[in-house]
Amino acid sequence: MINQEKSQLKFQNSHENLGYLQTNLEKLELELGQLQTQLQQTNKERERLQYELNQTQRELELSNETIAAMETSKFWKLRVLWFKFKTIIKQTIFAFKNKTILNNLLSNFHRISSTATGIELAGSDITIKSVITKKPLVKHSATVDVIICVHNAFVDVKICLESVIRNSRNPYSIILVDDGSQEETRKYLSDFANSQGVTLIRNETAKGYTFAANQGLKVSKANYAILLNSDTIVTPDWLDRIVACGESDPQIGIVGPLSNTASWQSIPEISHEGDWAENKLPEEMSVADMGRLVAEYSNRLYPRIPFLNGFCLAIKRSTIEDIGYFDEDAFGAGYGEENDYCLRAGKAGWQLAIADDAYIYHSQSRSYSNERRKLLCERADKALVAKHGQQIISDGVAICRFDRVLEGIRIRSKFMVIRQQLIDRGKRYWEGKRILIILPITEPGGGGNVIFQEAAAMQKMGVDVQILNFKSNQSSFEISYPDTTIPIVYVEKENQIPELISQYDAVIATLYKSVYWIEPTKVKTTYININNPIYGYYIQDFEPDFFPSDTEEYKIALDSYTHNPNFVKITKTAWNRDIVKQRTGVEPLLIGSSVNLDLFSPRNIQEPSLSKKSLQIAAMIRPSSPRRNAELTMKVLQKIYQLHGDNIEIIIFGCSSNQLQSFNLQHNFPWRNAGIITRPQLAFLLNNIDIFADFSTFQAMGLTAMEAMACGVAVIVPENGGASSFAIAEHNSLIVDTNSQEACLNQLNRLILDEQLRSRLQKQALEDICVYFPEKAAYNTLKFLFHEND
Numbered sequence: 001m002i003n004q005e006k007s008q009l010k011f012q013n014s015h016e017n018l019g020y021l022q023t024n025l026e027k028l029e030l031e032l033g034q035l036q037t038q039l040q041q042t043n044k045e046r047e048r049l050q051y052e053l054n055q056t057q058r059e060l061e062l063s064n065e066t067i068a069a070m071e072t073s074k075f076w077k078l079r080v081l082w083f084k085f086k087t088i089i090k091q092t093i094f095a096f097k098n099k100t101i102l103n104n105l106l107s108n109f110h111r112i113s114s115t116a117t118g119i120e121l122a123g124s125d126i127t128i129k130s131v132i133t134k135k136p137l138v139k140h141s142a143t144v145d146v147i148i149c150v151h152n153a154f155v156d157v158k159i160c161l162e163s164v165i166r167n168s169r170n171p172y173s174i175i176l177v178d179d180g181s182q183e184e185t186r187k188y189l190s191d192f193a194n195s196q197g198v199t200l201i202r203n204e205t206a207k208g209y210t211f212a213a214n215q216g217l218k219v220s221k222a223n224y225a226i227l228l229n230s231d232t233i234v235t236p237d238w239l240d241r242i243v244a245c246g247e248s249d250p251q252i253g254i255v256g257p258l259s260n261t262a263s264w265q266s267i268p269e270i271s272h273e274g275d276w277a278e279n280k281l282p283e284e285m286s287v288a289d290m291g292r293l294v295a296e297y298s299n300r301l302y303p304r305i306p307f308l309n310g311f312c313l314a315i316k317r318s319t320i321e322d323i324g325y326f327d328e329d330a331f332g333a334g335y336g337e338e339n340d341y342c343l344r345a346g347k348a349g350w351q352l353a354i355a356d357d358a359y360i361y362h363s364q365s366r367s368y369s370n371e372r373r374k375l376l377c378e379r380a381d382k383a384l385v386a387k388h389g390q391q392i393i394s395d396g397v398a399i400c401r402f403d404r405v406l407e408g409i410r411i412r413s414k415f416m417v418i419r420q421q422l423i424d425r426g427k428r429y430w431e432g433k434r435i436l437i438i439l440p441i442t443e444p445g446g447g448g449n450v451i452f453q454e455a456a457a458m459q460k461m462g463v464d465v466q467i468l469n470f471k472s473n474q475s476s477f478e479i480s481y482p483d484t485t486i487p488i489v490y491v492e493k494e495n496q497i498p499e500l501i502s503q504y505d506a507v508i509a510t511l512y513k514s515v516y517w518i519e520p521t522k523v524k525t526t527y528i529n530i531n532n533p534i535y536g537y538y539i540q541d542f543e544p545d546f547f548p549s550d551t552e553e554y555k556i557a558l559d560s561y562t563h564n565p566n567f568v569k570i571t572k573t574a575w576n577r578d579i580v581k582q583r584t585g586v587e588p589l590l591i592g593s594s595v596n597l598d599l600f601s602p603r604n605i606q607e608p609s610l611s612k613k614s615l616q617i618a619a620m621i622r623p624s625s626p627r628r629n630a631e632l633t634m635k636v637l638q639k640i641y642q643l644h645g646d647n648i649e650i651i652i653f654g655c656s657s658n659q660l661q662s663f664n665l666q667h668n669f670p671w672r673n674a675g676i677i678t679r680p681q682l683a684f685l686l687n688n689i690d691i692f693a694d695f696s697t698f699q700a701m702g703l704t705a706m707e708a709m710a711c712g713v714a715v716i717v718p719e720n721g722g723a724s725s726f727a728i729a730e731h732n733s734l735i736v737d738t739n740s741q742e743a744c745l746n747q748l749n750r751l752i753l754d755e756q757l758r759s760r761l762q763k764q765a766l767e768d769i770c771v772y773f774p775e776k777a778a779y780n781t782l783k784f785l786f787h788e789n790d
Helices: 002-072 074-095 099-116 154-167 183-196 209-219 238-247 287-297 317-323 337-347 370-388 390-402 404-413 416-430 446-460 471-480 552-559 574-584 630-647 657-662 679-686 703-710 741-753 755-771 774-786
Strands: 144-150 173-179 199-203 224-228 252-258 312-316 351-359 434-438 464-470 488-491 506-509 534-539 568-571 615-620 648-653 671-673 691-693 714-718 734-736
Touching: 144 154, 144 209, 144 238, 154 183, 173 183, 173 209, 183 199, 199 209, 209 224, 209 337, 224 238, 224 317, 238 252, 238 312, 238 351, 252 317, 252 337, 287 351, 287 404, 287 416, 312 317, 317 337, 337 351, 337 370, 337 390, 370 390, 390 404, 404 755, 416 446, 416 774, 434 446, 446 464, 446 703, 446 774, 464 471, 471 488, 534 774, 568 574, 568 774, 615 630, 615 741, 630 648, 630 691, 630 741, 648 679, 679 703, 691 703, 691 741, 703 714, 703 755, 714 741, 714 755, 734 741, 741 755
Parallel strands: 144 173, 144 224, 173 199, 252 351, 434 464, 434 506, 464 488, 506 534, 534 568, 615 648, 615 691, 648 671, 691 714, 714 734
Antiparallel strands: 224 312, 252 312
């Protein structure tokens, strides 16, 4: 009975559960039906929107067709021209008395008329400035107080003070702050002060550098107060150079020199194995020698950075009066006080500059142990962040680390010693030799530029090098090379050249024709003490390819390589050497590529006529030289502008706008034409651009690309030719097959779109190109002509 009741109870429960499940199922079916209805409504709405979108697209296409038809119609052009002309008429009514304004208005009307009729002069001419050449150093007239804080380290202090007395020029005074030094140092400072008549402040108990520096600054009344560490060695003319930097710009408030170990001011390296680099001097080189070398190879660029190392700070009196002294409360324990002072000066509107022609050796402080120094640095860093915030510090460090001008200075300093060694060796072997280089050119070009930069290097080696040109070329030639230090010899005709040759130890032909002008059989021998000159042929290109193969000029150019087997034949690149050997059997000697690193270097200069909101792209356009590929280059530039519009600005140079018009190269896009420019102008221009594109069919070397790389510009060079002597694809440049317009466009577009690629190539180019200094090629030339005689 009990089991039956249990069974009935289970049945009832199961029945109730089944009813519950059926109810839920009915609810789910109802909800599913509702969802299906909503889905159908959504699909209908989607179909309606798609229909409306298609209609809108068709209407837009029809509108575009209508607009295009209107814009190409004569009526529309005349209508646009009329409204523009009405504006000019109104302006003319008010300006007819002013001839200059009227002429400008007529010029604008001509441009508008040309646009309306489809003959658009889309470009405009710009005038490029020249880089400023380094002027002779002058003696400073501003008063200077050299403040040296001392805490023991007797040997370093003695060396420092002796260097200051030996290498400083009046007017200057010395203020010594003896911050609790022990007996040996205390007595030396006392005796030094008495014998030299300098101001001495003595703290019986050490207060720390920040307090000691402020003591000296408060005593100082001079135009410049220079805080100089006691573990430094100054070099000749250091005061003149530091003051010259400060006086170059009234906004400069603090100046610091270059050094071997001074954080961001160190040369050539700033770091080594995770720490600041020490940069030991080369063997057999004194501190004074290094100072003279830095001064010789400096361009006095005076780069601006947010932080200067405290080992040598030259502070203007007006800056001290503006922002006061070091912060003793936050940085009284030492370290960090100079960084705080630099940030305060920057916030107050003062600029901080490096006198990049001044070098001071820094032995690193021995007043603190390494452990003590690390603790002080960590404490100072925390105080600096607490006072100024991390962002301004991080931004300042990034500028110091990656500043383009300062990076160029560091990289070039790596090669100063090698360049000077080649100069000294060249003097030992060939000083007094006389060389005549035949260079019959009118306008600046790669070949002439190379000759001038290597001739200047020979001059440094004591060689009397001269250049010969024709009087008919003199006017334009001297415009092209206005500041050359190379003597120029002018003759009327080539038959006068043999009369001059015997006065020289070597005569070098450059143009293929000039080989025949200096034949030994034509040289007159009527002079007393006649030299028997060496004859050279500087092969800068394969010139037969400049002419059709069935012409007489082609044959003359081809025969120039074999005309006289006794000529010393030299060339720049392996490509040129190999093509001459392949086509003639003659193998020229390789002297190597070269670029003027002193003229073409990163500089803080701006061309006002160029927009800084756009990416700047430059290209050489020389339609008179077919291999320059002027037509293709202009087409690529036009297409790249169509892609990027006003996000880029295009600058061309190498010919006048009249030449562009005569060769029908005025494509419909806005270009700026710098025209035919000198080398200092080119250096100025290259410092204002981001990309240089050379789409020549080939380049025997590619000097302009080298010059652009030396200024920190990303470059594109042709695959065919000798650019591979310095250009490495995807490493420091882009290399392109210039037979393909599409390939040229794609590579240029890559550089525009990919900022990371562009920046990487710019940085690597700046570093790689510095091995091609002119002294190397000049030395090789002299070696092949005269040999090395030990």
